[in-house]
Amino acid sequence: MNKHIGITFCGGCNPRIDRGRLAKSIGALLSEQGCTVVFNSADADFIIYISGCSANCAHRYSKADTAHTAVAGTAVDAIAVAEAELVGEIMSRVRDYIGQLEKDIPR
Numbered sequence: 001m002n003k004h005i006g007i008t009f010c011g012g013c014n015p016r017i018d019r020g021r022l023a024k025s026i027g028a029l030l031s032e033q034g035c036t037v038v039f040n041s042a043d044a045d046f047i048i049y050i051s052g053c054s055a056n057c058a059h060r061y062s063k064a065d066t067a068h069t070a071v072a073g074t075a076v077d078a079i080a081v082a083e084a085e086l087v088g089e090i091m092s093r094v095r096d097y098i099g100q101l102e103k104d105i106p107r
Contacts, residue, residue: 015052
């Protein structure tokens, strides 16, 4: 099942994490799994909001009503995560969402 996964960034005024490196790592893994990655677009099945700090501007100012996970500095959905573990935590949330979608499809 090809899913469109969006990655949306904050403005980058106070980055405490390398948002670009994080997005590049996530994008590569998602592409390997057959997902299409789109940037700064609400036209996606699932959105990963990446904010450089705890202000969480990427998600805060979004008007999208799409399933998502929000990275705010070194927190994912308001749960502290070591910076080295951000990619794994984000990928786990994306996989959980896609798995739930596939489970809900009538056969």
